[in-house]
Amino acid sequence: xxxxxxxxxxxxxxxxxxxxxxxxxxxxxxxxxxxxxxxxxxxxxxxxxxxxxxxxxxxxxxxxxxxxxxxxxxxxxxxxxxxxxxxxxxxxxxxxxxxxxxxxxxxxxxxxxxxxxxxxxxxxxxxxxxxxxxxxxxxxxxxxxxxxxxxxxxxxxxxxxxxx
Numbered sequence: 686x687x688x689x690x691x692x693x694x695x696x697x698x699x700x701x702x703x704x705x706x707x708x709x710x711x712x713x714x715x716x717x718x719x720x721x722x723x724x725x726x727x728x729x730x731x732x733x734x735x736x737x738x739x740x741x742x743x744x745x746x747x748x749x750x751x752x753x754x755x756x757x758x759x760x761x762x763x764x765x766x767x768x769x770x771x772x773x774x775x776x777x778x779x780x781x782x783x784x785x786x787x788x789x790x791x792x793x794x795x796x797x798x799x800x801x802x803x804x805x806x807x808x809x810x811x812x813x814x815x816x817x818x819x820x821x822x823x824x825x826x827x828x829x830x831x832x833x834x835x836x837x838x839x840x841x842x843x844x845x846x847x848x849x
Contacts, residue, residue, distance in 0.1 A: 692836040696848055698825045701733055707827060707848055708734035711815075712741020714842045717765050717793045719835065720809055722801030725817030730825045731799045734815065735769055738797055742767050752799060758789070766794035778804040811835055 698704040711721070711734070721738065723731040736750045742763035744750065753759040753771045761767040768789045789796045790809050801808065813831035820826055829836060 690833055691831060692833040692840065693828060693830040694836065694840045694843065696827045696829070696843070697820075698730065698827055699823055701730075703848075704730045704733040704825055704827070705737040705740070706846070707843070708737020708739075709741040710737075710842045710846045710848065711829070711839050712738035712795075714839045715742065715765065715795050717795070718791070719795050720790060720812040721795065721797045722805070722808055722812050722814045723797065723799050723817060724802045724814060726819055729817035729819045730827070731817055734817065734827070735797045735799070738795070739763065739767050739769075742795060760794075768792075768794050768796040769799075770796060771799040772803050773800040775800075775803055778807040813839070 696707060698707060715721075715738070723734065725731055732750070732752045739748070739750045739761055742765050744761040744763040744767055748761050750761065750769065751759070753769055757771060757774075759769045761769065770789065786807070798804070801814070811832045813829065813835055816828040816830070818826040829839060
């Protein structure tokens with residue numbers, strides 16, 4: 686739910702490359718400690734946008750960013766360390782306790798969480814929520830929502846990049 690302290694931007698991606706580039710723009714705008722919660726069905730582009738975020742955080746091309754469905758978390762070095770968490774296999778936030786998730790949520794890196802709807806109850810205040818919807822084989826709707834102070838910088842960068 687939006688209020689005077691939240692901001693939302695809706696985008697349409699018509700190609701995989703657009704989704705990756707939107708992610709790169711987001712990644713360039715991120716700062717240490719930010720949490721990105723990705724919500725969307727299979728095939729909605731969560732891993733593609735994460736690949737772009739990695740690019741925007743200057744993760745070297747030698748790292749192949751893939752969804753950590755079975756390992757739960759992947760770490761990638763960059764301008765800011767990227768922690769990529771996939772909670773698809775968890776039944777809920779209670780399953781996070783053993784992995785020390787607070788270290789990631791409140792650390793110096795950026796954390797991107799796929800299937801974040803499973804753990805919304807433990808996401809830190811100020812998390813950026815990205816809702817992704819599969820429209821058809823090529824098109825995805827991307828809604829970026831969160832605290833205005835976090836989302837404003839992303840929206841400005843998206844506007845400069847021609848994503849309106």
